[in-house]
Amino acid sequence: MKQIRAFILFGLLFQLISFTSVAQSAKQKQLEAKRQQLQKEIKEMNSLLFTDKKKEKSVLTQVEDLNRKITVMQNLIRVTNDQANLLTREINDNQKQIGNLRKQLEELKEAYAAMIVTSYKNKSQQSRVMFLLSSENFKQAYKRLQYFKQYREYQQEQAAEIKNKTEKLQELNTSLLEQKKQKDVLVAENRESKKQLEVELAAHETLMASIRKNMASYAAQIKKKQQEADRIDREIERLIKEAIAESNKSAGKSSSSETFALTAEAKKLAANFEANRGKLPWPVEKGVVQLGYGQQPSPIDKKVPIMSHGVRIATSSGTKARAVFDGVVKAISVPRKGNPVVLIQHGNYFTVYSNLSKVYVKKGDKVTTKQEIGEVFTDVIAKQTILSFSVWKNTKTENPALWLYNM
Template sequence: MRNRPNIFRLILVFCLCTFAMNAQSKKQQELEAKRQSILKEIQQINNLLFTTRKEEKSIITTVEDLNYKVNVRQNLIKVTNDQANLLTREINTNQKQITSLRDQLKYLKEDYAAMVVKSYKSKSEQSRVMFLLSSENFKQAYKRLQYIRQYTDYQKEQGEEIRRKTEKLQELNTTLVRQKKDKDKLVEENRLAKQRLEADVKEHEKLMASVRKNMSTYASQIKTKQQEADRIDREIEKLIREAIAASNKKAGKSETTSKGFALTPEAKALEARFETNKGKLPWPVRTGVIKVRYGKQRSSIDNTVEINSSGIRIATDKNAKVRAVFNGDVLAVQGTKTGNPWVLIQHGNYITVYKNLSKVYVVKGDKVTTNQDIGEVFTDPSNGECLLWFHIYKDSKFQDPSAWIVR
């Protein structure tokens, strides 16, 4: 049994490589899930934002849509690159494992061959009997018998270990071939993605060249839209504050010190269930992509103009049905002379808001259930755009809706 220290070192290397490979495989699965999610998002972007004829869309909408798609494609390329790089590391790890296994097999086979030769020379029963009978006492004879048995068992274990490592080596070789194919596929997909990205960027730049000629006009339009959005936000906040004050007055509580609604035990339980579903709420439409995210961001048309989004804007299908994301009570159905109606649904101290509707199926005071249709998204006849503005408030403070709906 030669080179035993070398075998132990090789086994240690093999174990470390196996641990690294398992960690990388988990990361690879996460990246693949992310890549598939992005591919699905790109498909939805194409279906929802680029099926309308170009002449029906305003130049601002087209630029915004292209900018959105470019960003998503860039993210896809990054994730695919990460996958390819991780696969390269996995391939290197597997190659190290294969080398280690081959060395282990070499030493094991040498050991096994030496044992076979030794066993052959002393294989006769007479030799074993003589080995036992030549013992000086019973204790020594017993120990020699134990040694014979252990040696025989060790031979069997070595043979089994050789079989296992041979199978593992074959498995690793198969995995290595698959990984190399997967990497080649990812590299090719990334090449095609970069080509599509380049085409999108060129189209985006072409449109932006046209926009720059009338930048002041377009910037003014964006600012006007933001001002209108801010005005509606203030109106909604005022409505919520008034509803909070009314509920506290009805409950005999101070209207000035109470920040939230005066809730019944049932309403408190509803709020608790709503909170436990953070990150798991259904989307307010069946299909859609988040075109404008929550928070402050620069306009894709003019980066000197800041957009402050108090919710998210979801591009969806024409005349898409809008759904309640959770059980609740319709707090208000409002609208303006110049704007489309919106619906507020109360879930304890949480309020979900669904704006830019063309039809409303509920009235104030209605009880709604999760996924119940409450209206339809407005389809802009000038450009075919269907955008649902979705907001979540706690009391009268904004929440990021994308953190609440299922990812």
Template structure:
């Protein structure tokens, strides 16, 4: 049962990864006519390579588990065959003994030769028990034969499944090699002028840091606003009403189960400090996640709350900030906004449209705050 559950989990994960690759391929096809920068291309290839690697790993785990199950089934078959052989030998000996007994004297004579009624009764019971035992042996052989046939059928199915997984893994390996070849080609081009690309990364990081600082300033301003008419002197946490405490509690109880802020998409860049894909000596810091989605994708609320800010920070597209008790979700890089400050919103309500860049990338920058501190969205969003 444990192996069967593990196999189901692996199959679920494998299908998730396959759907992820389908999304990547669909978005690539959608933006095929767009001229992308080398930095954007390397990010795309790097992500797909990581997903392909995970798919190969999961498929290998499935194949290994199937091998283990096949070996177990093979041992069961060997054991059952040996057991069946002994049962048949025992049954044959019993039939022969019964036949000889019939030749020597009839059952009636066997009963009539009893010394008394009690002995005759016991002999009758013995004859019944012996007949029942013969019948039980026959039924046991029949059941063991059926069990052996079922295990053999299961074994054939498992072997077919394993062969399919191996064949699929070969295709995935071929795709991975092609992706890696293109990745190496782009990286070789980048290395010829690494200093230029390093400067671009630094500039983008500085711009992202500037926007993050501005968002943090807005969050602190909202905290100060919430504490204005209370006795709280904290500058890092919200003073909550009873209703807001309930909302925050509900938000926390849904940790790991919140819906994605877009209907379709995948995480192109993750939260926190990570080395640059171009220059490993550089560290890239993100206060949220970058979610690649389809063109004209709608941004949607991940939980009930109130819109506290609709703003466009200098040199960036509009963003929406939604408060859920002492938690805030931020939806950046919108081309259109459908809500205004003070609006009450519910889970999955559409609040705007994600902006598409000149290069064809449609990316939502999504982040979560607990009071003045950022949180990893992957810990909150379902299967992120």
């Protein structure tokens, strides 16, 4: 019984170790995927925003670019730290588990050795025969014979179990060595990232020092840019409300409603769009987010809020804008003092592509996923190629980062 209890305890302990290891491994994979994504984003930023030193950007544009890059670098350092800390916990857990496993394995081996000695002492044929002949009846003799057989099988099973657990212990040791190597690599990478961050922060501070000398002028530029964005958003909302009123009128519903009366075909399209939440392709083949969704502080004055109903994506000159999902071109608008905007309807959802220089589609066209719908405008003064992209459900905006893959 003592041996059986020992093996049961060993089995339960190993199951607990396996469960903990799987959970930590899943978390480690998530962190590694995030780290690689951030590294890719920094690489694309360097490629799209910081390669051509001959193109002198405005100070405001440089601050915006650096501010975003610094944020991503800080996120990379944080994620890498989380990975290293998780590995430290895993290493400590593994060391404890290895110690426990070794102790348990020694106890099992001692118990098994004692069992073998006892078995050997009672192994003689004469002892077996006498044990069987001393049975009171045939039934008891049969049971005793079965006991010999089961005892032999049990010995074989325990021998195999000890061998298996020994191999598992060796695997755990190998894993521990690999984890230590991974941690060393992460720590070294993080050290280099921190050095680079210090360089970027110094450059950012130099730019901010020049901005502070004429803060009123730069604040006015921020305010003007926000007013232009608000005006475009109001125009988009007006166009969507018109589309809703037109759709509801055709369906015999109230034209004052702010939600669509959908046909069966439109309902199916909306359901397919919703089913692809988080999996939609980006509206440009290559780009980085320069401004995220929602209210956030201005990069030059933290007290001044910026409200963004979509995302601004920086890309390279000549880049084509593309539809993120199947739909119908509902409207094409050219705001006053602005660049063309394309609205694509997906049932009761809209995706909006602003700041285009060329438009390749017309109102009523059916478009497919990744179909080119225009070319992104390049501002030769600001030295920027920026696509503004937003997602609307009826008359309300949603965060594009929740819809686009890996944003």
